[in-house]
Amino acid sequence: MHAVTRAQPVPFLDLSTQYKSLETEWLAAIRETGARGSFILGPHTQAFEKEFAEYVGVKHAIAVANGTDSLYLSLRALGVGKGDEVITTPFTFFASAETIDMVGATPVFVDILPDSFCLDPASVRAKITAKTKAIVPVHIFGHPSEMGEIMEIAKKHKLAVVEDCAQSFGALHNGKVVGALGDTGSFSFYPTKVLGCYGDGGMVTTNSDAVNEHIRRLRNHGAVKPFLHTEIGMNSRLDEVQAAVLRLKLKRIKDDIAGRQKVAAEYTKRFAGSPVKTPALPKHGTHVFNLYTVRIPKRDAVRQALTDAQIGTSQCYPQGLHLQEVYKHLNYKPGSLPVCEHACTETLSLPVYPGMPPEHIERVCEVLLAAIKG
Template sequence: MKKIPPLDLAQQYQTISSEVGQAVLELLASGRYIGGPVVAEFERQFAEFVGVSDCVGCNSGTDALYLALRALDIGPGDEVITTSFTFFATAEVISAVGATPVFVDIDPHTYNLDLDAVAAACTPRTKAIMPVHLFGQPVDMTRLMEIAGRYNLGVIEDCAQATGAVWEGRRVGSIGHIGCFSFFPTKNLGACGDGGAVTTNDPAIAARVRVLKEHGQTKRYHYEEIGVNSRLDALQAAILQIKLCHLDSWNSQRRKVQAVYDELLLPVKSVIRPQEIAGGTSVWNQYTIRVQNNADQAMSAGEYRNWLRDRLQDRGVSTMVYYPMPLHLQPVYESLGYLSGALPVCEQLAGEVLSLPMFPELNRDEQTQVVWCLKDCLALPISNFESV
C-alpha cells in the first residue's frame, strides 16, 4: 500500500524547479542578499495580491505579529483578545510586548473565534482583537470589524495559514488594520526557509513597521526606539515571487481536494467534517476532521484520537494533530487562571481533531486510500489500547 504523507513539498518543487533554479542563480550572482530590488518587488506584488497599499517583508510570521502589535503601541496593561486554539506564536507575541492575551472559545464548525465570546470579553483594557484564520478558513470579518469598531479596537489578522483566503470578496490581510503572514514552508505560500510579511492600508503603520524591523533605525545609525532585526532575505523573496504566480492555481486545487474528501467522508457518520461558512472562501491549508469515540468510554477523546492516528500510520497514512493542548491550559499561562472547562468547545476539539493529508498534488486515488484506511480503523475493536 502506498505511503501518503501529510504534505509533499518535493512534488510542488518539481513543478517549478527550473524557474526557482534560474531565479536563485541570478540572485546569487547579483550579490544583493539582504534587501534590494528583489525584496521590494515581492513586497509590491504581494501587496497587490492581498489588495492593500503596503506590504513589509520580515523574517517570520511570528515577527509579523510582534511588529504589528508594536506598531499599534500595544504593551503592558493592555489586553488582546484571541483564540486559544492556534499555534503558540499567536499568544506568545502578545506576552512578548508585555500585554495580556485574553482567550475566548471557538465555533465548533469552523474552529475559528466565537464572536459572541469576543464581544463579551471586551473590557476597558482591551486594545485589540487578533483573529486567526485557522486552517485556511476566514473568520467572519464583517461582524468582527463591527465589534472592533464598537469598542475602538485594533484588528490584527493572523493569516499564517490562509494566504489567498477570501471573506466577502476581500482577501484576508486586507480587512483588519494589519494582516500578518507566514511563509514557513508548509503554508499555502511557503518559502524554502522562513519568512513573513505585514500588510496594511495605513502608510503610517507600514512606515512604523519598517523602522521597527530595522532595529528602530530611522536613518543609518540613527535610532529613535528599540526595534528588532527582522528581514525577509532576498533569496526567499525571489522564490516567493515565483510561487505567488502559481498560488491561485494551487489554492484552487486544494479546494478540489477538499471537495473529494467531503464526498468520500459523507457516509462516515463518526467523522465530523470541517464546514465553510457563507461569505468565506477557504484555502484549505489543512483538512481537519473531528473523530469521536463512541466505542469505549474508558478512553478519553484525545486518547482515542491518538490511537486512531497511530493505526492510520501503521497503514501508511500520515496525519497531523493541530493542536492537542489549547493555549489557555499551557503551563506558561497558568498564572492567567484559566481552569479546565473554561473554554469547553476549544478543549473538546483539541481532543478530537485530526488533519488528513492535504496538498494540491494529492490525487483522488490517494484520497480514496486515506478514507478507506480511516474507515477500516474506525471499525477496529480497541483491544490494544495499552500500546498507545
C-alpha cells in the same frame, strides 16, 4: 480495498513535487541574485512586497523574517504594550498568543465556534474590559474568521485588529482577501503554508501609511537612516533568495489553492454519510485548506491506525493554549472554554497538498473509515 493502494505510504505533505516544477526558474533566480550581489532587502523583496500588496488588495506589504515577527511587529506598531489586554483564540499555534506577551500585554483567551474553529464573536464581546486594546482573530486551517462581526465589535470599542493569516493566504471573506480586513494582516511563509518559501519568511499588510512606516523602521533596528535610530527595533528582514521563490509561487498560487480545494472536496465527498465531521465551508467566503481538519470519534485510536498504515496526520491542537503550563498564571481551568477543549479531543488533520494523487486520497479514506468501524 484496492490491492494497488494497500501498502502505499501517504505523506502528510509532499513539497518535493512542487519544488521540481520550480527548480529551473528558482535556481536561475538564485544565480541572478548572486551575480548582482544584493541579498537583503533587494529588488526581489521590493518587487514581492508590491505584488503581494496587489494580490491582497492593500496599500502596503512589509516583508519580514517570519510569521511570528509579523504578529509582534503589528502589535508594536499599533501601540499595544504593557498593561494592555489582547483577545485571541486558544485554538491556534503558540505564536498567536506568544507575541502578545512579547510586547508586554496579556492574552485573553475566548472560546471558538464549533464548526469553523475560529473566534466566537459572542465570546469576544463578553471579555472586553477597559484594558482591552486589540483583537487577534486567527483564520485557522484556511477558514476565514467572522470578520464582519469582529470589525463591528472593534469599531464600537475602538480596538485594533491584527488578522493572523498564517494558515489562510488567499482565503476570501465577503469578497476581500484576508489580510485586507483588519488594521494589519500577518502572514507566515513557513514551507508548509499555502504560500510557503524554502526557509522562514513573513509579511505584514496594512492600509495605514503610519503603520507601514513604523514597521519598516522596527524591522531594521528602529533606524530612520543608516546608523540613526529613533527607537529599539529588531532584525527582521526577508532575504532575496526567499523573496525570489515566493514571487514564482505567487504567480501560480491560484492553481495551488484550487488544487487544495479539489483534494478537500474529494475527501468531503468520500466521507459523506460517515461519522466523520468534515470541515465547514465559509458562508461568506472561501476556505483555502492549509489543513484539512476533521472531527472524529475515537480520534486517538483512528490516528494510531493511520500511523500504523504509514499515513501521515497531524493533531492540531492537542491542548488549548489557555491550559498550557506557560499560561498557568492566567488561572484558566478545565471547562472554562468548553468548545475549544472538546475540539482538542476530536480534531485530526489529514494529508492535503496541491497535486496529491487520487490513490492517496482513496487510501486515507479507506483506512480511516475502517478504523472508525473497527
